[in-house]
Amino acid sequence: MRGVGDDAAVVRSAGKLCVTSVDAIVENVHFRLGENGATPAEVGHRALASALSDLAAMGAQSAEAYLVLGLSPGFTEAQALELVRGALQLAASTGTTLAGGDVVSAPVLTVCVTVVGWAEEEPELVGRDGVRIGDLVGVTGTLGSRPSHPVPRLHEGRALAQAGAHAMIDISDGLATDARHIGERSGVRLEIELEELPLGEGVPGFQVAATTGEDYELCFCVSPEDRGAVEDALRAAGGAQVTWIGHASAGAPGVSFLDARGDEQHLEGFEHRW
Amino acid sequence: MRGVGDDAAVVRSAGKLCVTSVDAIVENVHFRLGENGATPAEVGHRALASALSDLAAMGAQSAEAYLVLGLSPGFTEAQALELVRGALQLAASTGTTLAGGDVVSAPVLTVCVTVVGWAEEEPELVGRDGVRIGDLVGVTGTLGSRPSHPVPRLHEGRALAQAGAHAMIDISDGLATDARHIGERSGVRLEIELEELPLGEGVPGFQVAATTGEDYELCFCVSPEDRGAVEDALRAAGGAQVTWIGHASAGAPGVSFLDARGDEQHLEGFEHRW
Numbered sequence: 357m358r359g360v361g362d363d364a365a366v367v368r369s370a371g372k373l374c375v376t377s378v379d380a381i382v383e384n385v386h387f388r389l390g391e392n393g394a395t396p397a398e399v400g401h402r403a404l405a406s407a408l409s410d411l412a413a414m415g416a417q418s419a420e421a422y423l424v425l426g427l428s429p430g431f432t433e434a435q436a437l438e439l440v441r442g443a444l445q446l447a448a449s450t451g452t453t454l455a456g457g458d459v460v461s462a463p464v465l466t467v468c469v470t471v472v473g474w475a476e477e478e479p480e481l482v483g484r485d486g487v488r489i490g491d492l493v494g495v496t497g498t499l500g501s502r503p504s505h506p507v508p509r510l511h512e513g514r515a516l517a518q519a520g521a522h523a524m525i526d527i528s529d530g531l532a533t534d535a536r537h538i539g540e541r542s543g544v545r546l547e548i549e550l551e552e553l554p555l556g557e558g559v560p561g562f563q564v565a566a567t568t569g570e571d572y573e574l575c576f577c578v579s580p581e582d583r584g585a586v587e588d589a590l591r592a593a594g595g596a597q598v599t600w601i602g603h604a605s606a607g608a609p610g611v612s613f614l615d616a617r618g619d620e621q622h623l624e625g626f627e628h629r630w
Numbered sequence: 631m632r633g634v635g636d637d638a639a640v641v642r643s644a645g646k647l648c649v650t651s652v653d654a655i656v657e658n659v660h661f662r663l664g665e666n667g668a669t670p671a672e673v674g675h676r677a678l679a680s681a682l683s684d685l686a687a688m689g690a691q692s693a694e695a696y697l698v699l700g701l702s703p704g705f706t707e708a709q710a711l712e713l714v715r716g717a718l719q720l721a722a723s724t725g726t727t728l729a730g731g732d733v734v735s736a737p738v739l740t741v742c743v744t745v746v747g748w749a750e751e752e753p754e755l756v757g758r759d760g761v762r763i764g765d766l767v768g769v770t771g772t773l774g775s776r777p778s779h780p781v782p783r784l785h786e787g788r789a790l791a792q793a794g795a796h797a798m799i800d801i802s803d804g805l806a807t808d809a810r811h812i813g814e815r816s817g818v819r820l821e822i823e824l825e826e827l828p829l830g831e832g833v834p835g836f837q838v839a840a841t842t843g844e845d846y847e848l849c850f851c852v853s854p855e856d857r858g859a860v861e862d863a864l865r866a867a868g869g870a871q872v873t874w875i876g877h878a879s880a881g882a883p884g885v886s887f888l889d890a891r892g893d894e895q896h897l898e899g900f901e902h903r904w
Contacts, residue, residue: 377639
């Protein structure tokens, strides 16, 4: 296939449907170099992980990635290569080909990633709008710890899609925000038991777990009768644990967090990053 | 199709081959707001035009675009919407669907664009590596004037590809640099007659025309016997004029610019933007 060296990359379509997500991370907004493990390699990893996490939430298999680097004056060529190596390592481990890119100058390190996955038919994919009243709400992994080396839940996303998940989202802005997106899009109310949330190591409380972004876990809704099949599918995918944290009701579209007494707690995740 | 509101956009593949280009423009690097006509709408236009120009150079038909906006603290929501309108207007006029995007904070206005085109078979597309000795070198339009409202040569690119162009590139870094890319990739020397270059309005000389970037014209190579067919195809595409500026020789791979006496002039375009 044509690619590096031409004006555009050419790859063979791997399905009738092309699933695309774009994402960017910016120095001093999403990370600070040298803090919280943010080496150049880790920045490359995180930028790609964040974009791949969106494909995971659709149940899509990732195939290609394209990288635009905005390099700041102080960022060396060696650091840029280290960044690309970090992205390449995650690409290799997820079956993703780094198929193209561009480099520009920027005042701070900026990494913009486009990821493409493929599917044959629309029912293979999962959106945010399919929740039915009575569905169970589940999450993968644990919440609140903002892993410094996030791994996108691609296997889990595909397994959940194949097991019949009605809706799915990746928890990038915090469960409180992202679960609300699913509820609003689907016209149902997700009622979540705060104390059922799976706390990450060192996470001081359930409210923190519900409102911390950048977890890269998946929140999903399934029919109660599919519960066993979903647990089996996730185990077979060799992936993260699943925790059932609530259900979908006929209340006002959105989300409620209920404490141990059944009282609603008002929680806000991140609405926008700007 | 799924799209806005889900974690990723889903579009139907429009061909067996997926042609993708990514590009970014950054405030104070590629433009200054308010200078040289750089309104927010124009920035949106230029960002998309620059990416589409890469598809034009492949002979691909554009289909989808994805936009990542990095918004600076002082940039208002109204300005952001104006920027998107500028991109949408060019998208509409080129048959391109704005299928997704993302918004982040950034220290300066940053626009990252991914464009996707489709083709059925590889021979429909043109790279940089197909020049044969004896080929004519042509360019579309005029050079050197850095238009403030560049229009990507999509019609011309497809017409040239269909008329059998052996190689093609868009002139983003200046003819001197971009023609050299074609020569080096193809293993031939492009010998260009400096005084044959079609000067843009107000361009003070041939050397300026050969070294100014951001022209968004196409430079291409064709068999001498296809000259008439290429001119006809470009006329039928309702597009830009074509000017024949040189030919490919068996010299050292690269490019030569010859003045009226046949002496070589040493010219440099932009090598990198960083």
